[in-house]
Amino acid sequence: MLGVVKAMANSKLYKGSLNTIILKLLDEEGKMYGYEITQKVKKLTKGELNITEGALYPALHKLEAEGLLDVEVAKVDNRLRKYYKLTEQGVREKTNRLAELEEFVRNMQQLVNPKWSIE
Amino acid sequence: MLGVVKAMANSKLYKGSLNTIILKLLDEEGKMYGYEITQKVKKLTKGELNITEGALYPALHKLEAEGLLDVEVAKVDNRLRKYYKLTEQGVREKTNRLAELEEFVRNMQQLVNPKWSIE
DNA sequence: CAAATATACATAATTTTCTTATGCATAAGG
DNA sequence: CCTTATGCATAAGAAAATTATGTATATTTG
Numbered sequence: 001m002l003g004v005v006k007a008m009a010n011s012k013l014y015k016g017s018l019n020t021i022i023l024k025l026l027d028e029e030g031k032m033y034g035y036e037i038t039q040k041v042k043k044l045t046k047g048e049l050n051i052t053e054g055a056l057y058p059a060l061h062k063l064e065a066e067g068l069l070d071v072e073v074a075k076v077d078n079r080l081r082k083y084y085k086l087t088e089q090g091v092r093e094k095t096n097r098l099a100e101l102e103e104f105v106r107n108m109q110q111l112v113n114p115k116w117s118i119e
Numbered sequence: 120m121l122g123v124v125k126a127m128a129n130s131k132l133y134k135g136s137l138n139t140i141i142l143k144l145l146d147e148e149g150k151m152y153g154y155e156i157t158q159k160v161k162k163l164t165k166g167e168l169n170i171t172e173g174a175l176y177p178a179l180h181k182l183e184a185e186g187l188l189d190v191e192v193a194k195v196d197n198r199l200r201k202y203y204k205l206t207e208q209g210v211r212e213k214t215n216r217l218a219e220l221e222e223f224v225r226n227m228q229q230l231v232n233p234k235w236s237i238e
Numbered sequence: 239c240a241a242a243t244a245t246a247c248a249t250a251a252t253t254t255t256c257t258t259a260t261g262c263a264t265a266a267g268g
Numbered sequence: 269c270c271t272t273a274t275g276c277a278t279a280a281g282a283a284a285a286t287t288a289t290g291t292a293t294a295t296t297t298g
Contacts, residue, residue, distance in 0.1 A: 011219040013139070015255060015284075016131030017227065024231045035275050045226045055256055057277060079264055079275055100130035101231060105224060107164040108136065112143045112220060134255075134285060154246050174285055176248060198246060198293055 014049065018059050020101055021051075023068070023086065023094035031072070031085040034060060060084060068093050133168065137178050139220055140170075142187070142205065142213040150191070150204040153179060179203060187212050 025040060026032055032040070038051045060082075063069045068090035072083045086094060144159060145151055151159070157170045179201075182188045187209035191202045205213060 011216075011223060012135035012256090012283080013220060013223040015135040016133070018255080020132070021227075021230050028232075033275080035273095039274095041230060044229045048222070049226050049230075052257065053275090053277080054258070054279090059255085061277095077265065077274090081275070097130075098231065101132060101227065103167065104130060104132040105227075107168055108140075108220065108224075110163045111140050111160065111168075112217065113147075131254080131285090135283090137284080152246080154244095158245095171286065172246090172248080173250095173287070173289095178284085180248095196245090196294065200246070 017101075018051065018055060019063065020097040022056075022059060022063065023090060023097055026069070026084060026086050027091065027094050031083045033074075033081040033083050035081075063090070136220070137170065137174060138182065139216040141175075141178060141182065142209060142216055145188070145203060145205050146210065146213050150202045152193075152200040152202050154200075182209070 021041065022037065025037060029040075034053075034056055038053070038056060041049055041051050060069065064071055064084070068087055069084045070087050072085070074081045074083055140160065141156065144156060148159075153172075153175055157172070157175060160168055160170050179188065183190055183203070186206055188203045189206050191204070193200045193202055
């Protein structure tokens with residue numbers, strides 16, 4: 001019995017962007033737990049981007065191990081939640097990642113030309 | 120003796136975008152050879168994106184194997200060049216990839232918010 | 239003119255990042 | 269009661285890149 005779990009994305013372009021997404025959402029929301037992140041992303045992209053658990057949880061663990069996230073365990077309705085939030089280093093890294101993302105978009109615009117513009 | 124070869128890019132965001140870049144450049148230029156692509160990309164991004172040979176050549180071979188590219192060997196100044204151009208299927212696929220790229224940017228904009236806008 | 243750099247291809251080993259497939263457990267809805 | 273939703277986790281494998289080589293000719297530079 002498989003629950004037809006849609007992949008993270010149709011295209012391969014999202015590779016490498018998961019960490020940036022996580023850092024930015026945590027910066028906005030203050031703290032979030034894993035499942036909440038997947039739902040938030042799904043909603044914001046109108047179902048077009050589904051983060052898989054196999055990608056998300058290892059990513060969260062890695063960011064935590066790198067000192068970019070702090071974790072806090074909570075029990076809600078007898079179910080476990082692990083709330084993540086940015087550390088100070090995480091806030092700095094988030095800023096860097098967003099700058100890289102803007103640069104990426106700027107460069108892709110030059111290469112692949114342009115229906116979109118910056119600013 | 121190592122020639123300090125810079126990586127394809129500082130950030131990981133470019134992962135997955137190489138094929139799209141290749142298809143679009145070939146569409147614009149008509150035909151190009153591998154080394155020419157690396158130089159063109161370097162120039163267009165003002166040196167910020169350096170495609171490595173280890174990424175480029177396997178990608179070209181794969182695109183050719185998939186029927187998206189045709190190759191034509193030439194000898195210039197006693198040196199080998201392999202000119203690639205889009206097949207009909209390659210043209211169609213280029214269109215798809217560009218649409219995916221736009222969708223990717225649109226989704227990232229929703230997620231990570233917004234200094235850039237589409238259109 | 240010798241040495242270094244640029245041009246031009248290629249591939250193998252490894253790493254990173256993701257998909258796919260599981261696994262466990264509780265809550266809610268039909 | 270059975271399915272779906274919530275919530276975590278990890279392992280096996282694939283895909284795409286990095287890093288490190290290797291070969292060869294042409295050009296520039298000290």
